[in-house]
Amino acid sequence: MPSAIFRIWRGAVAPRDAGPAARHDAGFVDYSLEITPGMVVLDAVHRIQAEQAPDLAVRWNCKAGKCGSCSAEINGMPRLMCMTRLNHLPLDRPVQIEPMKTFPIVRDLVTDVSWNYSVKRRIRPLAPRPPDAADGTWRMQQQDMDRVQEFRKCIECYLCQDVCHVLREHQGFDAFAGPRFFTHIAALEMHPLDRDSRLRELREEFGLGLCNITKCCTKVCPEYIHITDNAIIPLKERVVDEFYDPLKKLFRRKKGSAPA
Amino acid sequence: MSADFETHAYDVLVVGAGGAGLRAAIAASAAGAKVGVVTKSLLGKAHTVMAEGGIAAALANVDERDNWKVHFSDTMRGGAYLNQWRMAELHAKEAPERVRELEAWGAVFDRTGDGKILQRNFGGHRYPRLAHVGDRTGLEMIRTLQDHGIHRGMSVHMETTLVALLTDGGRVSGAVGYDRERGRMRVFNARAVVLATGGLGRIFQITSNSWEYTGDGPALAYRAGAELMDLEFVQFHPTGMIWPPSVRGILVTEGVRGEGGVLRNREGRRFMFDDIPPLYRQQTADTPEEGWRYVTGDRNARRPPELLTRDHVARCIMREVREGRGSPHGGVFLDIAWIKEKIPHAAEHIRRKLPSMYQQFKELADLDITAEPMEIGPTTHYSMGGVRVDADTQMSSVAGLFAAGECAAGLHGANRLGGNSLSDLLVFGQRAGHYAAEFAAQNGPARSDAAQIEAAARGATEVFERPATTAANPFQIQQEMQEMMQAKVGIVRTGPEMDQALAALAELGGRAAHIAVTGNREYNPGWHTALDLRNCLLVAEAITRAARERRESRGAHFREDFPEKSPEFGGFNLVLRQGADGGMELRRQPLPPMPPPLQAIIEEMK
Ligand SMILES: Cc1cc2nc3c(=O)[nH]c(=O)nc-3n(C[C@H](O)[C@H](O)[C@H](O)COP(=O)(O)OP(=O)(O)OC[C@H]3O[C@@H](n4cnc5c(N)ncnc54)[C@H](O)[C@@H]3O)c2cc1C
Ligand code: SF4
Ligand code: SF4
Ligand code: FES
Numbered sequence: 001m002p003s004a005i006f007r008i009w010r011g012a013v014a015p016r017d018a019g020p021a022a023r024h025d026a027g028f029v030d031y032s033l034e035i036t037p038g039m040v041v042l043d044a045v046h047r048i049q050a051e052q053a054p055d056l057a058v059r060w061n062c063k064a065g066k067c068g069s070c071s072a073e074i075n076g077m078p079r080l081m082c083m084t085r086l087n088h089l090p091l092d093r094p095v096q097i098e099p100m101k102t103f104p105i106v107r108d109l110v111t112d113v114s115w116n117y118s119v120k121r122r123i124r125p126l127a128p129r130p131p132d133a134a135d136g137t138w139r140m141q142q143q144d145m146d147r148v149q150e151f152r153k154c155i156e157c158y159l160c161q162d163v164c165h166v167l168r169e170h171q172g173f174d175a176f177a178g179p180r181f182f183t184h185i186a187a188l189e190m191h192p193l194d195r196d197s198r199l200r201e202l203r204e205e206f207g208l209g210l211c212n213i214t215k216c217c218t219k220v221c222p223e224y225i226h227i228t229d230n231a232i233i234p235l236k237e238r239v240v241d242e243f244y245d246p247l248k249k250l251f252r253r254k255k256g257s258a259p260a
Numbered sequence: 261m262s263a264d265f266e267t268h269a270y271d272v273l274v275v276g277a278g279g280a281g282l283r284a285a286i287a288a289s290a291a292g293a294k295v296g297v298v299t300k301s302l303l304g305k306a307h308t309v310m311a312e313g314g315i316a317a318a319l320a321n322v323d324e325r326d327n328w329k330v331h332f333s334d335t336m337r338g339g340a341y342l343n344q345w346r347m348a349e350l351h352a353k354e355a356p357e358r359v360r361e362l363e364a365w366g367a368v369f370d371r372t373g374d375g376k377i378l379q380r381n382f383g384g385h386r387y388p389r390l391a392h393v394g395d396r397t398g399l400e401m402i403r404t405l406q407d408h409g410i411h412r413g414m415s416v417h418m419e420t421t422l423v424a425l426l427t428d429g430g431r432v433s434g435a436v437g438y439d440r441e442r443g444r445m446r447v448f449n450a451r452a453v454v455l456a457t458g459g460l461g462r463i464f465q466i467t468s469n470s471w472e473y474t475g476d477g478p479a480l481a482y483r484a485g486a487e488l489m490d491l492e493f494v495q496f497h498p499t500g501m502i503w504p505p506s507v508r509g510i511l512v513t514e515g516v517r518g519e520g521g522v523l524r525n526r527e528g529r530r531f532m533f534d535d536i537p538p539l540y541r542q543q544t545a546d547t548p549e550e551g552w553r554y555v556t557g558d559r560n561a562r563r564p565p566e567l568l569t570r571d572h573v574a575r576c577i578m579r580e581v582r583e584g585r586g587s588p589h590g591g592v593f594l595d596i597a598w599i600k601e602k603i604p605h606a607a608e609h610i611r612r613k614l615p616s617m618y619q620q621f622k623e624l625a626d627l628d629i630t631a632e633p634m635e636i637g638p639t640t641h642y643s644m645g646g647v648r649v650d651a652d653t654q655m656s657s658v659a660g661l662f663a664a665g666e667c668a669a670g671l672h673g674a675n676r677l678g679g680n681s682l683s684d685l686l687v688f689g690q691r692a693g694h695y696a697a698e699f700a701a702q703n704g705p706a707r708s709d710a711a712q713i714e715a716a717a718r719g720a721t722e723v724f725e726r727p728a729t730t731a732a733n734p735f736q737i738q739q740e741m742q743e744m745m746q747a748k749v750g751i752v753r754t755g756p757e758m759d760q761a762l763a764a765l766a767e768l769g770g771r772a773a774h775i776a777v778t779g780n781r782e783y784n785p786g787w788h789t790a791l792d793l794r795n796c797l798l799v800a801e802a803i804t805r806a807a808r809e810r811r812e813s814r815g816a817h818f819r820e821d822f823p824e825k826s827p828e829f830g831g832f833n834l835v836l837r838q839g840a841d842g843g844m845e846l847r848r849q850p851l852p853p854m855p856p857p858l859q860a861i862i863e864e865m866k
Contacts, residue, residue, distance in 0.1 A: 012782065038504020038625070050735040054786030055779030059302075061470045064510050064620065066399065067305040083623055106441050107783045114418075117303060117410075125411050126366040137360055139375030145368045149393065152368060152400060156304055191366065 004086065006031045006044055007094040008056070014105040015098050029053075030094060035086055041097060042070055042081040045109070057108035065222060068157030072109050073098050078159040078220045081109075100162040113158055119177050122205070123185060128193040144192045151187035151231060153223040154180065160217035160227060166210050176207035179217035179227045186231035189238070199235075199242045208235060265436075265447045265713065268415070270296035271700035272693070273435060273450035275422055275477070278306035279398075279685030280665025280692070281456035282405035283358075285414045287693030288454070293700050295414040296448060298437060300421045300472050304406045307458050307470050308685065311398025312513035312616065314380055314390025315686070316679030317355035321376040323559060326387040328352040332858070333865035335680060337539065338384040338569055339644075339673020340815040340825070342490070342833060345854045346651035347671040351680070351687050358686035359391050365408040367400050369393055381518045381555060383567040384677040386543065386865075388557075395513050395616045401682060420446060422476070423791060424716035425453065425484040425661065426708060432484065432661040433706030436716040440788070443781025445717045449708050451700035454654075454692045455481060455663040456685075459643045460494075462792075463800045465739075465746035467640035468500055468511035474792040475799030477667030481647045482798065486656040488836045489669040489849070490645035491799070492806035493816045495676055496751045498573035500639025503589040507624045509639040512594065512617060514678045516634075517566040519613050520555045521596040522548075523577070524633070525585040531592075532565035535576055540568055542866075552602060571675045571816045574638040578751055581637070591637030597630055606630065638751055642681065644672040644816065645806070648835060654692035657837075660699055660706070664692035669833075674815020723790050726776035734775050734790040741768050741796060749804050754821045758808040765804065769797050805846055806834045 009015055011026025018026045031048045042060055049056045061067040063082045070081040075089065075096050089095055103111035133139050160179040166172045177185075185198050185206070202208045211232055218227045225231070272288040274281045277299035288295045299306060318331040331352035336343050363369065363377065369391050370378040379388040393400040410416075422437035426449075434449040457477030461469025478488050499512040517523075525531050536544050544565050545551040551564025566573065577592050587593055596614070600606035607630035611618050614629070621627045621634060647656050647663035649670060654662045665685045672680065748761040772794065777787045812826035813819050832848040839845035854862075 036505055038506045040506060040624070043506045049785055050733075050739075054733065054735065054777070055784045057783035057785065061301050061305045061307075061472065062310050063470070064310065065623070066396070066616070067301075067309045067470075069302065069305050085623070110441075110783050112441075113302070117418075120407070121410050125407060128364055128366075131364075137363065137376075140368075140371055141375050142371040145371065148368050152393075152403065153396065154403075155309075155399065188366075191368070193366075 002091070003032055003034045004091040005094040006033060006048060007096045008045070008048070008109070009098040010056070010108050012105060012107045014101070016101055028096070035091075039086045040082055041074055041084040041086065041095065044086065044095070045081060045097065057106070057110045059110045066155060068155030071100055071157045071159050071162065073100060078162045080157060080159070080222050083222060100158070102162045102168045103158070115173055116156070116158055116161060116180065119181050120184065123181060123188070124196055124198055126188055126191060126194050127196040129195050138193060140192045147230065148187050148190050148192070150225055151183045153225055154183055155223060156180065157222060159220045159222065163216045163220050165214065165216070166207070172207065172210060176210050179211075179232065181206065182208065182211070182235060183225060183227055183231040186235055189235065199239050202235060203239050203243065208232070208239060265445045265717070267447040267449065268296055269449040270294050271450070272296075272452045272454060272696045273298070273448050274454045274456060274693070275435070276306065276456035276458060276665070277303055277416065278308040278456060278458055278665060279401055279405060279682060280689035281306070281454070282402070282409050283686050283689030284454045284456055284664055284693030284696065286405065286409050286412055287690045288697040289412040289414055291694055291697035293697035296417065296450070297414055298417045298420045298422060298448070300419065300440075302418050303416055304402055306402065307472060308398045308402045308682070310470070310511070311401070311682055312395040312511065313382060313515040313518070314392030314397045314679050315355070315359055315401065315682040316382070316385060316389050316677065317359045317391060317683055318352060318389060319356050319359065319377060319379060319391065321372055322379045323387040326389060329861045330386050330865060331355070331389065333862050334385055335671070335677060336673070336862060338675055338677040340675060341673065341830065342814065342851070343673030344651050344670035344852065345858055346852070347688070349858060350651065350691070351671055351684060354687045355683040358683065358690060362401065362404050362686070365404050367393075367404040369400070380515065381563070381567065382678040383514055383517070383573070384569045385679065390679040392515075395515050395614050397682065417446070421788070421791070422480060423720045424712075425480050426712050427484050427658065428706040428709065431659040431703070431706055433708055436713055438720060440783055443784065443787070445720070447708070447713055449705070451703055451705055452660045452662065452696040454696050455647060455661070455667050456665045456689065456692070457667045459666040460796070460799050461640045461643070463742065463745050463796050463803070464640040464750065465742040466500065466509040468497060468509055469640065474796050476792070476795050477663060478646050478802070479795035479798045481656055481658070481661060481663065482802070482836070482838055484658055484661065485838065486658045486661055487648040488646065488802055489648035489833050490673070490806070491643070491802045491836065492810050492834060493644035493674050494640060494803060495570055495642040495644060495816045496574045496638040497641035498570055498577055498638055499594055499636040501625065501634070502591040502637040503635050504625060510620065510624070511639065511641070512634060512636050513614070516594060516596050516614060516617060518555065519596065519610070520552065520599045520602075521566065521594050522564070522598065523566050523573070524593045524595060525580045526587055527585060531580050531585070532568070532573065532576055536565055536568070537572060544568065569675055569677070571818070574751060575818060577638060587635045589635055591635050593633040594636045595633035597632060642666065642676055644674065644676055645669045652691070653695035654688055655695060655699070660703065662692040662696045664688040674817060720791060723775050723777040723787060724781070726774065728776045728778055732771050732775040734772075734777070734786055734793055737768055737772050737775070738789055738793055738796070741765070741793075741800060745800055749800075749807055751818060753807055753817070753819050755808060755811075758804050761804045762801065765797060765801050772797060801844065802836050805844055806836065809834055809846055
């Protein structure tokens with residue numbers, strides 16, 4: 001059976017803080033493992049856990065790409081460990097696995113993503129209009145929901161947050177909600193039932209203006225959500241209309257403006 | 261010293277943040293209770309997120325002949341009449357309201373042409389009944405409840421695992437757990453506790469379930485003196501992935517068959533037509549042509565045999581494999597690509613209706629389901645059994661201790677219909693939360709007992725104090741248990757094999773008592789596995805004892821040595837509790853008599 005080397009970050013200090021000469025309590029450790037057909041990176045981590053390092057910390061749940069728990073950086077790319085096949089990686093050199101760099105480390109491959117939960121709590125929830133169909137519910141057309149459904153595919157893996165330079169390089173946690181929450185807000189703003197508006201906060205609290213449309217977030221999204229084209233750009237347009245061009249605002253309100 | 265543990269106090273403590281836990285927490289908050297939620301994983305990641313096919317509710321949006329009575333009788337028939345009739349009644353009546361409520365909280369279900377919630381066909385449901393969002397309904401549901409819930413004032417303790425319930429006389433008084441991140445013990449004082457811990461699939465080797473499914477709810481309840489019920493009924497879903505090996509067990513939604521997917525053996529034969537149970541003959545298509553008309557919405561057609569109940573489909577697959585007609589990797593073929601013979605743009609249609617299935621096979625198996633058949637086989641999926649509860653309030657036999665969702669027993673009887681779990685979570689999550697808040701309001705605070713807290717904390721951490729021996733590695737024991745249970749208490753069971761299983765469990769339990777864990781307490785998976793294993797072993801024993809006692813075949817429980825249904829065994833549920841001597845006590849609980857009007861409904865729908 002073929003084997004491969006897995007170079008895994010170990011320790012409670014983040015790679016960026018450990019410095020070039022990693023301290024004795026944090027650094028990469030190589031594990032050699034036989035591999036079998038169809039294996040994904042998470043399988044390798046689990047096997048290492050069972051056979052070589054029972055205290056290797058990793059967060060996961062579904063192992064089917066549905067829960068968004070197992071985010072990490074594999075050979076430098078933000079990815080879900082459970083959806084990264086080994087036969088898509090070069091195995092003649094070590095497979096490097098490290099925690100997401102943008103968030104504080106807990107231990108090994110696990111990071112503290114609680115900041116994301118606190119951002120979500122600050123976003124005002126759906127404010128539906130009263131039911132208007134005779135049976136006390138609503139009628140909604142599929143085409144009006146397609147866009148919202150795209151955003152709601154989000155599994156909250158926070159890979160887009162991990163890769164966005166506003167958070168990753170500039171640590172803009174206080175002034176910026178990040179791409180995940182721009183899609184969340186877009187889903188609320190474009191929801192056929194919603195009557196509220198979150199445009200003021202987008203501009204003042206959530207730092208939409210700090211996004212310079214690099215599209216890095218879209219590239220890493222495992223759900224293939226068009227974060228920039230379908231969420232961020234239309235939100236930017238709405239903010240402009242709302243605060244600088246009141247006439248256009250009348251046309252665009254509550255419409256998922258032209259898809260890219 | 262218990263004084264050293266961080267302590268929280270709530271009116272209602274909800275254990276679990278899946279659909280049932282979140283719905284319970286929302287209901288308890290709405291009733292004015294101070295609510296705490298603990299969950300082993302992060303918020304929004306619980307198993308409910310994986311549900312694919314839909315939520316069953318008789319909304320009658322697609323077929324106006326549907327109503328609660330039809331849903332009720334479908335559920336009872338599916339459960340081989342071992343269901344608690346009162347739960348089946350409440351479920352069928354309240355599910356539509358609970359689904360509409362989700363819509364008011366932001367869920368965006370797929371729509372009918374006239375703008376209502378669209379419903380799809382599923383096994384055992386007479387009419388199209390499952391409200392859905394493509395094949396990611398569970399994600400929609402958990403996100404909706406999560407986003408609604410976080411604005412309702414509940415405190416959520418993420419990545420916190422409970423290891424024991426606390427009691428005060430005959431009443432629950434709280435719980436002890438630890439936080440995963442730092443490994444510190446936590447005490448939760450509570451007037452009422454709602455268990456919503458989900459299932460137990462990790463007891464078996466091949467499963468669609470996540471690591472969280474270690475039977476914690478039933479184990480915690482049992483140790484606190486509560487009764488368990490129906491544990492012999494473990495659902496093996498007929499269609500799990502089987503190739504490549506590392507994806508073995510991952511679910512392939514029944515929605516594939518609902519959209520026209522057919523099962524074939526290696527000879528290309530649609531073997532499901534070969535064996536149609538008498539109870540369903542009236543409702544099953546005679547020809548492939550009629551089956552196709554059914555899945556494409558012809559209201560006068562009857563369902564294809566691929567949409568018979570899961571227990572039956574799983575056994576037919578096993579039969580094909582055993583008799584040498586299986587696929588190369590020991591399963592059979594599930595083919596949706598064939599519909600291109602019937603409709604234009606079939607590939608596009610499949611990608612739109614089953615997007616995550618398309619993605620799952622493409623990414624994990626290098627297979628394009630719009631062009632080729634999938635290879636599938638049965639996978640451990642769902643536990644019909646769990647904590648025995650009162651049908652209306654969901655309270656267990658311990659005062660103040662409630663249970664809802666997959667960890668509770670009663671609604672599904674001997675076999676669950678697809679889609680009836682998500683509706684179960686909503687209906688009984690809401691009830692459990694509501695009645696737990698009521699209980700908390702009517703009963704003062706319970707006393708917390710330092711000795712119990714000490715004992716629970718010691719029991720959870722003693723693995724660190726044991727000398728490191730090479731003999732007992734928790735991962736190793738877990739794996740041996742899973743293989744053994746799959747082989748001996750799996751889809752096909754016999755008395756002698758289950759005797760062997762009990763002996764093997766005793767042996768594994770003996771070794772588990774010597775597990776030693778290395779490393780520190782922070783996010784230490786070896787430690788967590790050792791703790792989960794205690795629950796797995798206990799629940800595995802309960803499953804085996806119940807399955808050995810039920811000397812008949814019914815629903816999901818199949819005994820090769822007793823292959824027929826027995827009228828005698830059809831009259832009771834099996835209830836387990838801890839006896840005075842510490843051993844497991846098993847008794848037969850006669851089914852509560854069904855009121856004549858409900859009996860009449862069942863007769864009428866036969
Ligand atoms: C792949 C798949 C697809 C499915 N599709 C469908 C479908 O289409 N329709 C349908 O009706 N059903 C479906 N089911 C079944 C359904 O999803 C589950 O039965 C249901 O989601 C269980 O929900 P729950 O709220 O009871 O538990 P879960 O959602 O599993 O939540 C359990 C919670 O309890 C917590 N917990 C567990 N133990 C502890 C502990 N010791 N301490 C603290 N917290 C704890 C967990 O962390 C978690 O938060 C599917 C199941 C699977 C596996
Ligand atoms: S497009 Fe905007 S949000 Fe996305 S990564 Fe770039 S800067 Fe961040
Ligand atoms: S938008 Fe995509 S990348 Fe970002 S959290 Fe959601 S699923 Fe992950
Ligand atoms: S474990 Fe759920 S997405 Fe990877």
